[in-house]
Amino acid sequence: MPDHPILVVGGGLAGLMVALKLAPRRVRLLSQAPLGAAAASAWAQGGVAAALGVGDSPEQHAADTVAAGAGLVNPAVALAVAREGPARIRELLDLGVPFDRDATGAFRLSLEAAHGQPRVARVKGDLAGRAIMDILVAAVRAAPHVEVVENVALNSLLQAADGRVAGVVCDQAGRHSLFHGSDTVLATGGLGGLYRVTTNPGIAVGTALAAAYRVGATLRDLEFVQFHPTALDIGRVPAPLATEALRGHGAVLVNADGRAFMSAYHPAGDLAPRDVVARALQLEIGAGRGAALDARGAVGAAFPNEFPTVFAACMEAGIDPRLRPIPVAPAAHYHMGGIVTDAAGRTDVPGLWALGECASTGLHGANRLASNSLLEAVVFAHRAALALCADTDAGSGMAASQRLRAATPVPLLDASTLAMLRGAMGEDASLVRNAVGLQELLSRVQSWVTPLGEPNPLLVARLLVSAALARQESRGSHFREDFPLTQVVACSTLQRLPH
Numbered sequence: 304m305p306d307h308p309i310l311v312v313g314g315g316l317a318g319l320m321v322a323l324k325l326a327p328r329r330v331r332l333l334s335q336a337p338l339g340a341a342a343a344s345a346w347a348q349g350g351v352a353a354a355l356g357v358g359d360s361p362e363q364h365a366a367d368t369v370a371a372g373a374g375l376v377n378p379a380v381a382l383a384v385a386r387e388g389p390a391r392i393r394e395l396l397d398l399g400v401p402f403d404r405d406a407t408g409a410f411r412l413s414l415e416a417a418h419g420q421p422r423v424a425r426v427k428g429d430l431a432g433r434a435i436m437d438i439l440v441a442a443v444r445a446a447p448h449v450e451v452v453e454n455v456a457l458n459s460l461l462q463a464a465d466g467r468v469a470g471v472v473c474d475q476a477g478r479h480s481l482f483h484g485s486d487t488v489l490a491t492g493g494l495g496g497l498y499r500v501t502t503n504p505g506i507a508v509g510t511a512l513a514a515a516y517r518v519g520a521t522l523r524d525l526e527f528v529q530f531h532p533t534a535l536d537i538g539r540v541p542a543p544l545a546t547e548a549l550r551g552h553g554a555v556l557v558n559a560d561g562r563a564f565m566s567a568y569h570p571a572g573d574l575a576p577r578d579v580v581a582r583a584l585q586l587e588i589g590a591g592r593g594a595a596l597d598a599r600g601a602v603g604a605a606f607p608n609e610f611p612t613v614f615a616a617c618m619e620a621g622i623d624p625r626l627r628p629i630p631v632a633p634a635a636h637y638h639m640g641g642i643v644t645d646a647a648g649r650t651d652v653p654g655l656w657a658l659g660e661c662a663s664t665g666l667h668g669a670n671r672l673a674s675n676s677l678l679e680a681v682v683f684a685h686r687a688a689l690a691l692c693a694d695t696d697a698g699s700g701m702a703a704s705q706r707l708r709a710a711t712p713v714p715l716l717d718a719s720t721l722a723m724l725r726g727a728m729g730e731d732a733s734l735v736r737n738a739v740g741l742q743e744l745l746s747r748v749q750s751w752v753t754p755l756g757e758p759n760p761l762l763v764a765r766l767l768v769s770a771a772l773a774r775q776e777s778r779g780s781h782f783r784e785d786f787p788l789t790q791v792v793a794c795s796t797l798q799r800l801p802h
């Protein structure tokens with residue numbers, strides 16, 4: 304038996320699922336926030352995409368995924384994930400997730416943008432994330448093989464003399480704590496918290512990407528940040544979401560004068576790809592015409608039952624969506640890029656794994672198909688757990704006696720610089736980018752680095768902005784007004800520190 308437990312960093316869907324499935328291996332699960340809090344997984348409204356409906360198939364799901372990804376999806380990954388999806392959803396059902404079903408037991412599936420079929424398994428309308436997370440948090444807390452350590456924030460990775468990842472350095476109550484692991488699984492979620500206007504938890508600043516990069520792991524596609532078109536424009540931080548399923552139900556985007564505008568931008572109208580809808584909203588808002596989501600006709604009185612989360616957020620802000628359109632604006636929502644992994648979640652650094660939104664598996668390319676991320680989290684958590692349990696090298700590679708390189712903790716970013724960073728990212732690394740803005744942003748980000756070192760959020764921002772500068776074309780979520788066309792060759796960004 305290995306001397307150390309497997310470390311899982313992050314208690315969202317990816318982290319909880321892999322921790323549970325690793326039984327009977329010993330797991331230590333580290334999370335910056337208490338389990339169930341500050342995890343995007345718990346805020347997911349739409350649900351989990353999978354080919355569960357009559358007339359649907361994994362092949363169609365994979366084709367929609369590939370089309371949404373604008374040339375950068377790995378088709379083999381998309382097909383394999385789509386084929387595995389229904390089994391993983393049935394597993395969640397067996398764990399007790401109360402997916403919405405009709406009288407015959409068939410799943411009630413929502414239609415979301417760029418899906419050719421209704422394919423999103425939901426819970427009580429818009430409560431999928433909360434319901435899944437409640438069940439998994441309870442299961443992990445009850446699991447004897449998992450030790451949960453909360454309120455510890457990943458700072459950096461520990462390495463053995465041979466370069467294998469041997470554990471993590473965490474920030475804990477103002478000091479550094481070291482946790483050793485036979486293997487380390489990163490599952491810290493996305494990086495929307497680098498932006499002022501976001502739907503993500505504030506702690507989602509891509510720390511896993513920085514930590515993995517510092518030990519030589521390959522990162523990919525960092526420039527691709529998906530902006531959700533319909534965050535509630537009510538001044539709340541993070542911005543509550545109005546799920547795309549509302550438009551799937553027939554809700555319509557309108558100007559302040561009530562005129563629908565999406566058909567002028569795209570043949571698919573309100574269900575056009577997310578990046579198209581988000582840029583259209585930005586244009587409408589920028590032109591002073593305003594933007595709102597009108598669900599009065601399509602949802603109306605059914606709002607409290609069908610979309611209880613959105614309804615509550617609206618009512619808290621004094622907006623009754625049954626009576627008037629909901630003010631909306633785009634917000635940073637999902638990061639397609641991340642730490643490159645193989646089909647089981649292994650990175651290219653021994654002992655290091657990455658799952659969920661911080662990973663780049665090849666599924667999302669330049670634009671994620673709606674509700675494919677919860678699916679990706681459960682599919683890859685399942686595979687990683689199988690691989691970690693089966694692979695004797697993976698479990699036993701790091702013995703307690705092995706010599707470690709000295710830990711090199713990274714300085715924390717102070718609150719005022721983080722606020723400046725968020726504002727600057729929203730200005731120049733947002734929905735529409737150009738070389739001048741990106742170059743200025745890069746200089747600003749670099750100017751905030753002190754002699755003490757480069758804090759993780761600044762490193763991630765620097766890499767993202769550099770990738771956005773380097774991609775001199777427009778593709779998926781990355782729109783360069785100075786390079787508005789998509790190039791024929793779809794090259795992918797690869798970044799790596801020399802060892």
Ligand SMILES: Cc1cc2nc3c(=O)[nH]c(=O)nc-3n(C[C@H](O)[C@H](O)[C@H](O)COP(=O)(O)OP(=O)(O)OC[C@H]3O[C@@H](n4cnc5c(N)ncnc54)[C@H](O)[C@@H]3O)c2cc1C
Nearest residue numbers: 313314315316317335343344349350457492659660674677
């Ligand atoms: C509002 C909203 C709605 C969404 N709706 C959907 C949807 O309907 N369907 C869908 O497929 N996707 C949806 N998404 C995207 C999806 O929720 C995420 O991509 C997915 O949940 C990511 O799961 P994860 O486990 O990787 O990360 P998360 O669920 O974000 O969990 C990250 C975990 O890491 C911890 N953590 C973060 N930083 C650190 C650190 N430095 N050290 C230690 N721990 C850390 C956090 O505390 C948390 O426990 C939505 C996202 C948002 C924000």
